[in-house]
Amino acid sequence: MNDAQNRPAADKPAPKLRTSAMIASIAAPGQATRPAPFGHALAKLAATRPEIVGMTADLGKYTDLHVFAEAFPDRFYQMGMAEQVLMAAAGGIAREGFIPFATTYAVFAARRAYDFICLSIVEENLPVKIVCALPGLTTGYGPSHQATEDLAIFRGMPNLTIVDPCDAVDIEQAVPAIADHPGPVYMRLLRGQVPVVLDRHDYRFELGKAKLLRDGGDVLMISSGLMTMRSLEAADRLAADGIGVAVLHSPTIKPLDTATILSEAGRGGRLVVVAENHSIVGGLGEAVAGTLLRAGVTPAFRQIALPDAFLDAGALPTLHDRYGISTDAVVRQVKGWLDR
Amino acid sequence: MDGTDDSATPARAGNRLHAELARRARNIRRHAVRMGEVQGQGYVAQALGFADVLAALYFQALRYRPEDPAWEDRDRCLLSMGHYAIALYAALIEAGILPENEIETYGSDDSRLPMSGMASYTPGMEVSGGSLGQGLPVAIGICLGLKRKASRSFVYNLLSDGELDEGSTWEAAQSASHWKLDNLIAVVDVNNQQADGPSSQVMSFEPLEERWRSFGWEVRRVDGNDIAAVSDALAAMRELNDPKPRVVICDTRMGRGVSFLEAREKTHFIRVDPHEWALALDELSEEA
Numbered sequence: 001m002n003d004a005q006n007r008p009a010a011d012k013p014a015p016k017l018r019t020s021a022m023i024a025s026i027a028a029p030g031q032a033t034r035p036a037p038f039g040h041a042l043a044k045l046a047a048t049r050p051e052i053v054g055m056t057a058d059l060g061k062y063t064d065l066h067v068f069a070e071a072f073p074d075r076f077y078q079m080g081m082a083e084q085v086l087m088a089a090a091g092g093i094a095r096e097g098f099i100p101f102a103t104t105y106a107v108f109a110a111r112r113a114y115d116f117i118c119l120s121i122v123e124e125n126l127p128v129k130i131v132c133a134l135p136g137l138t139t140g141y142g143p144s145h146q147a148t149e150d151l152a153i154f155r156g157m158p159n160l161t162i163v164d165p166c167d168a169v170d171i172e173q174a175v176p177a178i179a180d181h182p183g184p185v186y187m188r189l190l191r192g193q194v195p196v197v198l199d200r201h202d203y204r205f206e207l208g209k210a211k212l213l214r215d216g217g218d219v220l221m222i223s224s225g226l227m228t229m230r231s232l233e234a235a236d237r238l239a240a241d242g243i244g245v246a247v248l249h250s251p252t253i254k255p256l257d258t259a260t261i262l263s264e265a266g267r268g269g270r271l272v273v274v275a276e277n278h279s280i281v282g283g284l285g286e287a288v289a290g291t292l293l294r295a296g297v298t299p300a301f302r303q304i305a306l307p308d309a310f311l312d313a314g315a316l317p318t319l320h321d322r323y324g325i326s327t328d329a330v331v332r333q334v335k336g337w338l339d340r
Numbered sequence: 341m342d343g344t345d346d347s348a349t350p351a352r353a354g355n356r357l358h359a360e361l362a363r364r365a366r367n368i369r370r371h372a373v374r375m376g377e378v379q380g381q382g383y384v385a386q387a388l389g390f391a392d393v394l395a396a397l398y399f400q401a402l403r404y405r406p407e408d409p410a411w412e413d414r415d416r417c418l419l420s421m422g423h424y425a426i427a428l429y430a431a432l433i434e435a436g437i438l439p440e441n442e443i444e445t446y447g448s449d450d451s452r453l454p455m456s457g458m459a460s461y462t463p464g465m466e467v468s469g470g471s472l473g474q475g476l477p478v479a480i481g482i483c484l485g486l487k488r489k490a491s492r493s494f495v496y497n498l499l500s501d502g503e504l505d506e507g508s509t510w511e512a513a514q515s516a517s518h519w520k521l522d523n524l525i526a527v528v529d530v531n532n533q534q535a536d537g538p539s540s541q542v543m544s545f546e547p548l549e550e551r552w553r554s555f556g557w558e559v560r561r562v563d564g565n566d567i568a569a570v571s572d573a574l575a576a577m578r579e580l581n582d583p584k585p586r587v588v589i590c591d592t593r594m595g596r597g598v599s600f601l602e603a604r605e606k607t608h609f610i611r612v613d614p615h616e617w618a619l620a621l622d623e624l625s626e627e628a
C-alpha cells in the first residue's frame with residue numbers, strides 16, 4: 001500500500017465501485033432485496049409484545065432499529081455512543097422484566113462491551129437480544145469496523161446463543177424466535193437492502209437447527225450468514241460442471257446442531273467444506289471440526305474463511321475476492337480441492 | 341491610529357497571520373471537497389466545519405517537518421475521530437506531508453488514503469481512529485512517554501462531540517489531570533452532530549466547560565470557525581504555565597464555507613448531489 005502515490009494515472013480506479021465507504025451492500029447488482037428486515041420484523045413483533053424495548057448506542061439509523069423507534073418512540077432508548085452503558089443498561093432493564101433488543105456494530109459489542117455483556121447480561125442469563133450490524137467482512141472501512149472475530153469472541157461466552165442469519169427471510173423469522181428464547185442472544189445483522197434468497201427453498205428458521213437447503217453427492221458445504229447465499233450460488237455453478245454440492249445452512253452457531261451436522265458429514269464420501277464470513281480462527285469452521293473429531297467422524301475437511309489477519313480497507317467486492325469469500329472464490333477453491 | 345505606520349505592531353502582524361490562516365483553511369476545504377468528489381460521498385460537511393481549526397493547528401500551532409513526518413521532536417496530532425480522515429488528509433496535503441496528487445486515490449482500493457484514518461496507511465496519521473473514544477487514552481500514554489524522554493513536544497488530541505459519550509474519554513480526562521499532563525491539548529469539535537442526530541438530543545453533554553474544568557483541565561471555548569479565536573486559544577494553551585492538561589472546545593458549523601451545504605439540513609452524512617461538487621469548488625475558489 002505504500003507505493004500507492006506513484007501509481008500511474010491509467011490505474012486510476014473507477015471510483016464509486018471501489019470505495020472503502022462504511023456503508024456497503026452485500027447484495028449483487030439486480031438481486032432481490034428487502035429494506036431493513038430486522039427493523040420491520042421487530043416493529044411487527046413488538047405490536048403484540050409490550051415487554052419488548054429497543055436500545056442503541058448512536059446507531060439506530062445504521063442498525064435498522066430506527067424502524068422500531070418510529071413505530072414505538074416511547075419504547076426506544078437512545079443511550080448515546082456508549083456501548084458499555086448500552087449493554088449493562090440492557091441487562092438492567094431486562095432484570096425488571098423487559099426484553100431489550102440492543103444494537104450497535106459487531107466490533108463495538110464484541111470488543112468494547114464484552115465484559116459488560118458477560119457479567120451484566122449473560123452470567124445472569126438475562127433475556128437481552130444483542131443485534132449487531134457489520135458482522136465479519138461486510139464493510140470495506142478497515143479493521144476498526146470489520147468484525148472478523150466476533151464469533152470467536154462470543155463463542156467463548158457460556159449461556160450465549162449465537163445466530164448468523166443468511167438473508168431477509170432468515171432475519172424476519174429469527175426475530176420472533178430469539179425473542180421467545182428465554183436467555184441472551186447475539187445475532188449478526190445484515191442491514192439496509194438485504195438480499196432475499198431463502199424464499200426459493202423449503203426453509204423455516206428454527207433456533208438451534210441446521211437445515212439442508214440442497215443435496216449433492218460430491219461436496220457438503222456447511223455455512224452460515226451470507227456465506228450460505230454464496231454457497232448456494234457456488235453450488236449452482238458447480239452443478240453446471242457436474243459437481244454435486246449439498247448446502248447445510250447452520251444459522252445457529254451456538255448451540256450448534258451437532259446431530260444434523262454429524263449425520264450429514266457422516267454420510268461419507270463427500271468433501272466437507274465449512275464456509276463462513278469470519279476469521280478462520282474460532283468460528284463455525286472450528287466449531288464443526290471439533291464436533292466431527294470428538295465424534296470420530298473424519299471426512300476430508302476444508303475451510304472457507306477470512307485469514308487470521310487485520311484486513312485491508314477497500315471495496316467489498318474487491319475484498320471478498322481477495323480473501324476468498326466471493327462466489328467466484330468459493331467455486332475456485334472447491335474445484336481446486338476436488339482437483340477439477 | 342493617527343497617521344503613524346503601524347504595520348509592525350502586533351495587531352497588524354496578527355491580522356496578516358489570520359489572513360494567511362484563512363487562505364490555508366480555504367485550501368484545506370478545497371482538498372476535502374475534491375476528495376469527496378472522487379467518491380461522490382464522504383464526511384465532507386465535517387471537514388468543512390473543522391477546516392479552520394485544522395488550519396490553525398497545522399499553520400500556527402504544530403511543530404513538524406513535512407518531509408519527515410516521523411521527526412522525533414514533532415508535536416503529535418492525534419485524529420481520534422477517524423472518520424474525519426478526509427479533513428486530516430486535506431490538512432496533511434496543504435502542509436506538504438502528503439502529495440496533492442493522491443487526492444484522486446481517496447477511498448479507493450489500495451490507496452494510502454482510506455475513508456477511515458489509520459496509522460498504518462498514511463504518513464502523518466498518528467493513530468488509528470475508527471473506534472471512537474480511543475484517542476484521548478492513547479494521548480495519555482504518549483504524553484507520559486514524552487515526559488519520560490524529557491521531550492518538549494505537545495500532544496494534540498482531536499476529538500468529536502460524539503466521543504464525549506464514551507466513558508473512555510472521561511476516564512482519560514481524569515487520568516490526564518492526575519498525571520498533570522501539561523503537554524496535552526485536547527481539541528473538541530462540537531458540531532452538534534452525531535450518527536443518529538444532533539448530539540444535544542442523542543446524549544446531552546452541556547455544560548461542557550464546567551465538566552472539563554471539574555476534571556482538572558484548563559478550558560477555553562471558542563467559535564471554531566473564527567480562526568483568530570482558535571489560534572489565540574491554542575497559543576494561550578501552549579503558553580499556560582500551570583501543570584494541568586488543556587482543552588479547546590470549538591463550536592463549529594458543518595458545511596462551513598460552502599453556503600448551500602451550510603444551509604442544508606444537518607445529518608451525519610450530508611447529501612451532496614453530483615453537480616454540486618463543482619459548485620462547492622467554485623465557491624471556494626480564490627476569486628470568490
Ligand SMILES: Cc1ncc(C[n+]2csc(CCOP(=O)(O)OP(=O)(O)O)c2C)c(N)n1
Binds near residue numbers: 108421473502607
Ligand atoms: C466506539 C464507536 N462506536 C460507534 C461508532 C460508529 N460511529 C461512527 S461516527 C459516529 C458518530 C459519532 O459522533 P461524531 O463523531 O460527533 O459524529 P459527526 O460529528 O461526524 O456526525 C458513530 C456512532 C464508532 N465509530 N465507534
Ligand SMILES: [Mg+2]
Binds near residue numbers: 500501502533
Ligand atoms: Mg459531531
